[in-house]
Amino acid sequence: MPTELIQIALVDDHRLFRSGIASLIDQFPEYQVLFEAGNGNELIEKINAGQKPDIILLDINMPEMDGFGTTQWLKKHHPGVKIIILSMFQDADKVLTMVKLGVNGYLLKDSEPDEFEVALKTVANNDLYYPPFVTDHLVKNLHHKEDIKLNNREIEFLRLAGTELTYKEIADQMCISARTVDGYRDQLFDKLQIKSRVGLVLYAIKNNLIQL
Secondary structure, eight states: OOOOOEEEEEEOSOHHHHHHHHHHHTTSTTEEEEEEESSHHHHHHHHHTTOOOSEEEEESSOSSSOHHHHHHHHHHHOTTSEEEEEESOOOHHHHHHHHHHTOSEEEETTOOHHHHHHHHHHHHTTOOBOOHHHHHHHHHTSOOOTTOOOOHHHHHHHHHHTSSOOHHHHHHHHTSOHHHHHHHHHHHHHHHTOOSHHHHHHHHHHTTSSOO
């Protein structure tokens, strides 16, 4: 029985660049370009017409509706669709804004073809793909919070969150229910003003709770 292909949408206002990326993706056997769009508005029209991709490769700077607005719309209306940012910029403010919005990956437009494939595979497997410059920006911008006190179980959860264990496996390791693990996670999100697992891990690294 044939494996269902992972559907990709390309959203960038440069037609020639889109064409090049589409040709590249055609070389990857597990993926198929579902459609292309020149900006966020075109993407929304196609999704509303019934063309829903699994992964969107999204430019930041576009006319009419840019990557920031598009990501916000997607997170509100289609949170299950994964987003990989394609950009020429390593600008810290842009990177941090997109990560805070919850994108699943970040690629520079001049990345090597094999990095594109690794990024797609990583995100398709429900992991995050952030190259070193993104991680550097995140670590530098996670300020040490002296006034925040964590209890031993929260620290244990943070350390386990820095491993490859799933939340269910973390629950088993801590001998607690999955619901209790969710409670620790949400409590730390609120306490540390962090919105993702990668943020928790980077906070733990920054504050010497875990080491790479």
